[in-house]
Amino acid sequence: MNSDNSQIIIEDLAHIWHPCTQMKDHETLPLIPISRGEGVYLYDFDDKSYIDAISSWWVNIFGHVNPHISNRIKEQLESLEHVLLAGFTHKPAVDLAKKLVEITPKGLDKLFFADNGSSAVEVALKMSFHYHKNRGESRPLFLSLSNSYHGETIGALSVGDVELYKETYAPLLISCIQTPVPKEQTKESAEEAIVELEKILEERGEEISAFIIEPLVQGAGYMHMYHPIYITLAKRACEKHGVHLIADEIMVGFGRTGTMFACEQADITPDFMTLSKGLTGGYLPLAVVMTTDEVYSAFYCDYGEHKAFLHSHSYTGNPLACASALATLELFEASDVIGENRKKSSYILEKVEKFKSLPNVKEVRQTGMITAIELRGYEPEERIGLKVYQYGLDNGVLLRPLGHIIYFMPPYIISNEQIDKMIDTAYDAIVRL
Ligand SMILES: *Cc1c(COP(=O)(O)O)cnc(C)c1O
Numbered sequence: 001m002n003s004d005n006s007q008i009i010i011e012d013l014a015h016i017w018h019p020c021t022q023m024k025d026h027e028t029l030p031l032i033p034i035s036r037g038e039g040v041y042l043y044d045f046d047d048k049s050y051i052d053a054i055s056s057w058w059v060n061i062f063g064h065v066n067p068h069i070s071n072r073i074k075e076q077l078e079s080l081e082h083v084l085l086a087g088f089t090h091k092p093a094v095d096l097a098k099k100l101v102e103i104t105p106k107g108l109d110k111l112f113f114a115d116n117g118s119s120a121v122e123v124a125l126k127m128s129f130h131y132h133k134n135r136g137e138s139r140p141l142f143l144s145l146s147n148s149y150h151g152e153t154i155g156a157l158s159v160g161d162v163e164l165y166k167e168t169y170a171p172l173l174i175s176c177i178q179t180p181v182p183k184e185q186t187k188e189s190a191e192e193a194i195v196e197l198e199k200i201l202e203e204r205g206e207e208i209s210a211f212i213i214e215p216l217v218q219g220a221g222y223m224h225m226y227h228p229i230y231i232t233l234a235k236r237a238c239e240k241h242g243v244h245l246i247a248d249e250i251m252v253g254f255g256r257t258g259t260m261f262a263c264e265q266a267d268i269t270p271d272f273m274t275l276s277k278g279l280t281g282g283y284l285p286l287a288v289v290m291t292t293d294e295v296y297s298a299f300y301c302d303y304g305e306h307k308a309f310l311h312s313h314s315y316t317g318n319p320l321a322c323a324s325a326l327a328t329l330e331l332f333e334a335s336d337v338i339g340e341n342r343k344k345s346s347y348i349l350e351k352v353e354k355f356k357s358l359p360n361v362k363e364v365r366q367t368g369m370i371t372a373i374e375l376r377g378y379e380p381e382e383r384i385g386l387k388v389y390q391y392g393l394d395n396g397v398l399l400r401p402l403g404h405i406i407y408f409m410p411p412y413i414i415s416n417e418q419i420d421k422m423i424d425t426a427y428d429a430i431v432r433l
Helices: 003-015 023-027 067-079 091-103 117-134 154-159 163-172 187-207 229-240 262-266 293-297 319-334 337-357 384-394 416-431
Strands: 034-038 041-044 049-052 110-114 141-145 176-179 208-213 244-248 272-275 287-291 361-367 370-375 405-408
Touching (some): 049 416, 067 319, 091 319, 110 117, 117 154, 117 208, 117 287, 117 293, 141 154, 141 187, 154 163, 319 337, 337 370, 370 416, 384 405, 384 416, 405 416
Parallel strands (some): 141 176, 141 208, 244 272
Antiparallel strands (some): 034 041, 110 287, 361 370, 370 405
16 A cells, blocks of 8 residues: 555544544544545545445536536636625525526525535425414424435434434434335335325324425435335325425435436425535535525515524535536536436446346346445345445445445446446445355
């Protein structure tokens, strides 16, 4: 190992507490210092390359150090790096707001900035609760899908349903109940789950502010996928009970599921849509909550009526992040990204066909540019995900399985040869388990 690599590892472990990590694991599992990125590749200090098969935690869509996005950020750097968004505004924020209103489902005409996904979820939850309050109703409960994930801050954690992240903090959480997510990707599963949703809304609808969902794919919930009809019917059911629908498109937005936004496949407009991750092309932290004029209006009155949404983050609408997001949207306009992705997903689906005959593969599933291989017959203590992860790293591919789920969620600019290498490496890893 290059001395730069080992020196960085030592200095890192002396001070940095890493996210989502049992730090003791690093006694045996080396950290990977990355020196640079280019396209789908990350490089360490020995110049060893890794195909980024997970888009660096699902954020990168047009590759690392994308020349267009980098240039746009550099240009912005010359004129304005940051200004508070209370009482002030700037062009990148306005241009981005206009663009997002234009491309998101019809009726989402207002936008509130945050600076990361969890904060956007907090904003949506607070706004929904506050909307009802401003209209004289008390709805202290939230509803979410079983197996869901919406982030790690207390409110976002409360509406998630991944035990591993949640159980320790149970006494701190806000009130949320779950309705079952459709078991499979079929229409029948979706319709079964709707019956359960309707039952809950019938019983407790008046207490519930909002129903929050990850449309089509539950990411951290093991890349579980379900049919769009569930969202169409859920929107209708929520409306009947005055319950908001929050579409958390933080992971699925910006083309990941085969359409620009997952909600398009259900042909609905949610009351709130949260966006982050791919929004800046994976460059800078930024998030937005899109909502309707109807919601906005419930807060609009004289100051003395105390109905304003007094929520803020220091880096709200940061100009560099907005410039990065605008550059990302320009790349979507410059070519038929969604159409090209459709070809790539088909190619990936053909390539993963061979996994189906492996005895330890339970299911292969895909929604757009997310493809998951579910393994069977392993205990959690075996940490097979970790074995696949290590095999991947040894062989130049960054795979980061979720337990027994190996998945591919690469940047959209991946070539067919790179897809071959990514998938063949995962296949070899599974064969060797
Ligand atoms: C990642 C994610 C979040 C949280 O976003 P952060 O920026 O990591 O706080 C929320 N919801 C979904 C669906 C996500 O995938």
